[in-house]
Structure formats: structure tokens, C-alpha cells
Amino acid sequence: MSRDIRELLADKEFQRKMEKLAGLYPEERSALLAALHLCESETGCCGEEFQEYIAGKLGIPRASVKGVVTFYEMFHEKPRGKYLVQVCRTLPCMLAGAEILLDHICGKLGIRPGGTTKDGKFTLVTVECLACCDRGPSLMINDTLYTGITPEGFDKVIKELD
Amino acid sequence: MAGELKVLTANLGMKGTTEIDAVMRRGAYEALIKAMTRMTPDQVLGEVKAANLKGRGGAGFPAGLKWSFLPKGKDKTRYLVCNADESEPGTFKDRLLIENDPHKVLEGIIIAGYATQSAGCFIYIRGEMPQGARVLQRAVNQAYDRHFLGKNILGSGLDFDIWVARGAGAYICGEETALMNSLEGKRGEPRIKPPFPAGYGVYGKPSNINNVETYANVPAIIEKGADWYNSIGSADTPGTRLFGVCGHVKNPGLFELPSTVTLRELIYGHAGGILGDRKLKAVIPGGSSVPVLRADQIDVTMDSAGLKAVGSMPGSGGVIVMNDSVCMVRALHNLMRFYAHESCGQCTPCREGTHWLELLSGAIERGEGREGDADKILSLSKNIMGRTICPLGDAAAMPAESFVRQFREEFEFHIREKRCLPETMRMTTIYSA
Numbered sequence: 126m127s128r129d130i131r132e133l134l135a136d137k138e139f140q141r142k143m144e145k146l147a148g149l150y151p152e153e154r155s156a157l158l159a160a161l162h163l164c165e166s167e168t169g170c171c172g173e174e175f176q177e178y179i180a181g182k183l184g185i186p187r188a189s190v191k192g193v194v195t196f197y198e199m200f201h202e203k204p205r206g207k208y209l210v211q212v213c214r215t216l217p218c219m220l221a222g223a224e225i226l227l228d229h230i231c232g233k234l235g236i237r238p239g240g241t242t243k244d245g246k247f248t249l250v251t252v253e254c255l256a257c258c259d260r261g262p263s264l265m266i267n268d269t270l271y272t273g274i275t276p277e278g279f280d281k282v283i284k285e286l287d
Numbered sequence: 288m289a290g291e292l293k294v295l296t297a298n299l300g301m302k303g304t305t306e307i308d309a310v311m312r313r314g315a316y317e318a319l320i321k322a323m324t325r326m327t328p329d330q331v332l333g334e335v336k337a338a339n340l341k342g343r344g345g346a347g348f349p350a351g352l353k354w355s356f357l358p359k360g361k362d363k364t365r366y367l368v369c370n371a372d373e374s375e376p377g378t379f380k381d382r383l384l385i386e387n388d389p390h391k392v393l394e395g396i397i398i399a400g401y402a403t404q405s406a407g408c409f410i411y412i413r414g415e416m417p418q419g420a421r422v423l424q425r426a427v428n429q430a431y432d433r434h435f436l437g438k439n440i441l442g443s444g445l446d447f448d449i450w451v452a453r454g455a456g457a458y459i460c461g462e463e464t465a466l467m468n469s470l471e472g473k474r475g476e477p478r479i480k481p482p483f484p485a486g487y488g489v490y491g492k493p494s495n496i497n498n499v500e501t502y503a504n505v506p507a508i509i510e511k512g513a514d515w516y517n518s519i520g521s522a523d524t525p526g527t528r529l530f531g532v533c534g535h536v537k538n539p540g541l542f543e544l545p546s547t548v549t550l551r552e553l554i555y556g557h558a559g560g561i562l563g564d565r566k567l568k569a570v571i572p573g574g575s576s577v578p579v580l581r582a583d584q585i586d587v588t589m590d591s592a593g594l595k596a597v598g599s600m601p602g603s604g605g606v607i608v609m610n611d612s613v614c615m616v617r618a619l620h621n622l623m624r625f626y627a628h629e630s631c632g633q634c635t636p637c638r639e640g641t642h643w644l645e646l647l648s649g650a651i652e653r654g655e656g657r658e659g660d661a662d663k664i665l666s667l668s669k670n671i672m673g674r675t676i677c678p679l680g681d682a683a684a685m686p687a688e689s690f691v692r693q694f695r696e697e698f699e700f701h702i703r704e705k706r707c708l709p710e711t712m713r714m715t716t717i718y719s720a
């Protein structure tokens with residue numbers, strides 16, 4: 126999750142994965158989002174160094190890559206916490222109690238949405254509808270979805286994260 | 288009350304239905320085999336047209352007709368796109384189909400590929416569904432192993448590939464041309480139409496885009512025929528539909544029903560009635576972008592004609608139910624924040640308008656509203672409608688206009704009294720009910 130970008134770019138396994146991604150779609154540039162996802166999951170962000178690398182690799186202008194990184198909610202230019210806590214705030218989850226849950230999480234982690242805990246473990250963000258509206262309130266921690274979650278349930282979940 | 292009719296969801300709740308062997312024992316890919324070995328592409332297209340299959344992504348455009356817009360000829364590369372970006376608030380049907388029965392979706396796509404003689408299909412799945420992307424990719428690999436994908440499928444002469452691509456957190460990428468830009472590794476900004484995707488789509492090639500559920504309808508149409516399909520549902524929306532009911536109901540979930548079901552049956556029958564045994568106050572019948580209804584407007588069928596009669600539309604089939612503990616100003620503010628956040632910013636009426644709608648509804652909600660603010664919401668909505676590149680502007684304006692029109696007194700109460708209606712001070716949640 127929080128690997129160093131230079132180490133990652135030098136990693137043979139990572140290079141093989143990138144090669145494979147570049148050949149996955151009819152045109153190479155279509156692999157950009159997939160490549161950014163990979164970097165995001167390995168290093169916790171898609172900073173300038175990776176942007177430059179992937180621009181060269183896929184033959185896309187650097188400015189366009191930056192434009193893409195900043196457009197999509199799931200990509201970050203700056204590193205975020207080890208665990209990205211994404212709480213849905215849209216109407217169906219609000220009706221289920223998302224505001225109560227979010228207040229609890231803010232208190233528990235001692236941060237506001239957008240903030241990262243001092244130890245770098247958690248970044249808290251609010252997100253829009255996660256498409257499991259019948260089971261709200263919903264949240265994701267990195268790639269894992271939790272639905273129908275109570276404040277106590279949240280405490281239990283994060284206790285089990287290292 | 289009409290019972291559920293499981294065509295698309297026949298495999299949901301069964302074990303192992305993400306595996307090709309398991310679903311083939313239950314008849315999967317038989318429609319594909321029938322289409323490719325016993326029908327010509329034009330016969331397949333004709334059957335889907337005759338079935339009058341309506342798009343399930345929100346706009347309800349006839350799928351067969353859309354397919355027929357693709358230019359024909361061997362010299363042309365045509366692409367299909369499957370829209371699995373599902374992000375319309377209140378909508379959760381495509382996720383369930385993909386995660387539980389991916390082969391049904393793939394089968395429909397490959398049949399469409401045969402009918403339109405396309406080179407392949409991009410399935411664009413939203414970034415927040417990594418599990419769905421894994422399930423899909425695995426299903427695609429299994430379909431290649433069985434030669435339902437690849438070169439000369441079933442000896443039909445069709446070469447057809449499927450590529451799974453992930454989005455990265457942007458509602459606007461569900462709009463068809465934004466999605467195509469995103470597939471090309473670009474910012475998800477909608478394109479100006481015309482040209483339409485049928486002429487200029489992915490990589491500038493003729494492309495056809497349909498929703499996940501739309502494609503999932505195709506196998507049954509081919510297997511059982513257009514007449515059977517038309518015998519179910521209503522005249523304007525034949526077949527079954529996936530209705531997702533959420534919010535203040537006792538039994539939220541996904542229900543597969545003909546569109547002849549009434550909104551009342553859906554809420555009080557299938558979804559078990561109102562949470563907290565309170566009164567129904569409002570319902571958004573087709574995803575957050577369609578006009579809201581009041582409790583006295585639910586005796587209508589869930590097809591286009593029924594919902595049109597009360598000023599709304601079926602949209603994406605997501606039904607959001609609110610009981611009388613919900614403050615409508617607060618609900619509107621929540622939605623306007625969503626649209627303002629998701630506007631791509633290309634068009635001034637949408638970028639500025641959604642922002643002002645969020646600010647205005649927020650101010651009224653906090654007790655800082657001023658006289659005339661309700662009318663301001665109406666005029667802002669009016670000035671967004673029809674003046675933008677893509678329909679996101681309208682998608683924000685329709686709820687805004689309808690919330691004020693339908694619950695005008697509550698907005699005025701807020702502005703006058705600077706507080707919520709007494710019964711909305713403590714909203715029902717799953718924690719309190």
C-alpha cells in the first residue's frame with residue numbers, strides 16, 4: 126500500500142504488469158485509468174513521478190495525465206492514509222442514518238472529512254452513492270465494502286485492521 | 288398484488304452462479320447458441336426490435352432501434368459499450384446482476400455483438416466496484432475458454448472480444464459520451480452531440496451503448512421470442528424490470544416485476560410498507576434525477592405512461608421512499624450537493640446553477656432562507672433545463688423544481704419560521720426504527 130514510487134518503478138514484476146496493461150485494450154491510452162489504479166493501490170497516490178512515467182509509457186501528454194488524475198475522485202496526487210475510509214453521504218444512505226455514522230467516525234478517528242490521522246493510518250472522505258442503497262449506511266475502506274454498518278460495527282471493523 | 292417474475296434474476300440467490308459451468312447447467316448461453324447457429328444477424332436484430340426492449344439506463348430508448356443506427360458493412364469497425372457505471376442515487380440493480388450473474392450480461396452482449404457484427408464490447412464498470420470488476424473479468428476469461436468469445440465464435444464467422452475497464456469515481460462518466468472519453472484515457476467530460484455515438488463513438492468508431500440490465504434482457508428475448516416478451520409488462524415497457532426500493536421501507540431490496548405493478552404495490556406490498564410505521568411522505572420513483580411524488584400520487588403503474596400521468600418517469604428503476612420524518616428541504620439539499628459535486632463544469636448553466644441550487648437549499652435548511660428563495664429555485668431550474676451539453680443539468684433541475692412545486696408549504700415554512708417542521712426534527716434511520 127505505501128510503497129515508495131521509485132522502488133515501484135524499478136520493480137520487474139510491476140514493469141511486467143504495466144506491459145500487460147498497455148496491451149490490454151485496442152489502443153494503449155485506454156490503459157491509463159487501470160495504470161493509475163494500480164499505482165494508487167501500491168503507493169497510495171499518483172504523484173508527479175508516476176504521472177511522468179505513465180505519460181511516456183502510453184504516449185499521452187503529461188498535462189493530460191495530470192488532468193485525468195485530478196478529475197477522478199479515486200486518484201490522489203498526494204499520499205493519503207494507509208486506509209481510505211469512504212463514507213457514502215447521498216440521500217438513500219442519509220435516510221438510513223449516514224449522518225449519525227459519519228459523526229461517530231469523525232469522533233472516533235478525531236478527524237473531519239478530508240483529514241488524515243496523525244499516524245497516517247486513516248484518511249476519511251465522504252463519497253457519493255455506492256449503489257447498495259437498500260443496505261445503507263454504506264462505506265468502503267480501501268477496496269472493501271461494508272453495508273448496514275452501525276457505529277459499533279465500525280469500531281469493530283477498524284480494530285481488526287493492523 | 289402481482290408476484291415477482293424472475294427472468295433476469297432467476298439465478299440470483301443460487302450458489303456458484305458466477306461460474307460458467309454452473310450457469311450453463313441452468314441454460315446459460317443457449318440463447319447465444321440459438322442466435323449464432325440458427326438465426327442471421329438481421330433476424331436477431333428484428334427480434335429485439337419486435338420485442339420493443341426499452342433501455343434500462345434511464346432514458347428508455349428502444350434498444351433494437353439504437354442497434355440499427357450503427358452503419359453496416361464489413362469495412363467498418365463497430366464497438367459495443369456496456370454501461371456499468373451505476374451511480375444514480377437509489378439505483379443498485381446492475382451491481383447485483385454483475386456480482387451474481389455476470390454470464391447473463393455477457394451472453395446478452397455477445398448476442399448484440401452478433402446482431403450488429405461488432406468487433407467487441409467495452410464494459411465500463413464504476414471504480415467503486417472492484418469486486419464486480421473481478422467477477423466480470425473472471426467470467427470473461429471463462430467465456431473465452433469456452434470459445435463464446437474470440438475468433439469465429441461458434442463457427443458464425445464473428446470475431447468478438449470483451450474488455451473490462453474500470454472507472455475511477457465520477458458520476459458523470461455514466462453519461463454515454465463522457466464514458467467514451469473515459470475509456471480513451473481522458474477526463475470524463477461529455478461530448479457535444481451530434482455526432483452521436485452510432486457514428487462517432489469510442490476511438491471515433493461507430494459505437495452502441497446500453498445499460499447492463501438492457502443487455503441482460505436479450506438472452507430471454509432470443510430464447511422465448513418477442514411475442515412472449517410483449518405478453519409481459521405494459522405496452523410502453525414490455526418485459527420485466529428491476530426495481531430497487533430503498534429508504535424508509537421495512538423490506539428494502541431488488542424486485543423483478545412487470546411495469547404494470549403500481550408504486551403502491553411496490554412500496555406497501557413488495558417492500559413491506561413504511562419504516563417506523565409512520566406515514567409515507569414522498570417517493571422518488573426512478574433514481575434521484577426524476578421528479579419527486581407525493582404520498583397521494585402512488586396509485587400509478589411503474590411504466591412510462593403511469594408515471595408520466597403524475598409528472599414523473601421510470602428512469603433507472605431506483606425507488607427512494609421517504610416517511611414523514613424527512614425534511615424535504617434537507618433531502619433536496621443533499622441531492623443538490625450531489626449534482627454540484629458531480630457537474631463536470633463544462634457548461635455555465637450546469638456548473639453555476641447546481642452550485643447555486645446547493646447554496647440556496649442549504650441556506651433555507653439552516654434557517655437563513657429569504658422570502659422569494661423558493662421561486663429562485665424554480666427560476667434557476669428553469670434556466671438550466673435544456674441549456675447544457677449533457678442531461679446532468681436537467682437531472683439536477685428536475686428534482687429541484689419538483690421538490691419546491693410538490694412541497695412548497697414546507698419550503699415556505701422553513702423560510703418564515705427558520706426551522707424544520709416539528710415532525711421532521713428526528714428523522715427515522717435504521718438505528719432508530
Ligand SMILES: Cc1cc2nc3c(=O)[nH]c(=O)nc-3n(C[C@H](O)[C@H](O)[C@H](O)COP(=O)(O)O)c2cc1C
Nearest residue numbers: 342343344370372373374461462463497498501678
Ligand atoms: C449524468 C448521467 C449519468 C448517467 N449514468 C448512467 C449509468 O450509471 N448507467 C447507465 O446505464 N446509464 C447512465 N446514463 C444514461 C446513459 O447516458 C445512456 O443513456 C445509457 O447508458 C444508454 O443505455 P440504455 O439505452 O440501455 O438505457 C447517465 C446519463 C447521464 C446524463
Ligand code: SF4
Nearest residue numbers: 631633634637675677
Ligand atoms: S451539463 Fe453539466 S455535467 Fe453535463 S457537460 Fe454540461 S457541465 Fe458537464
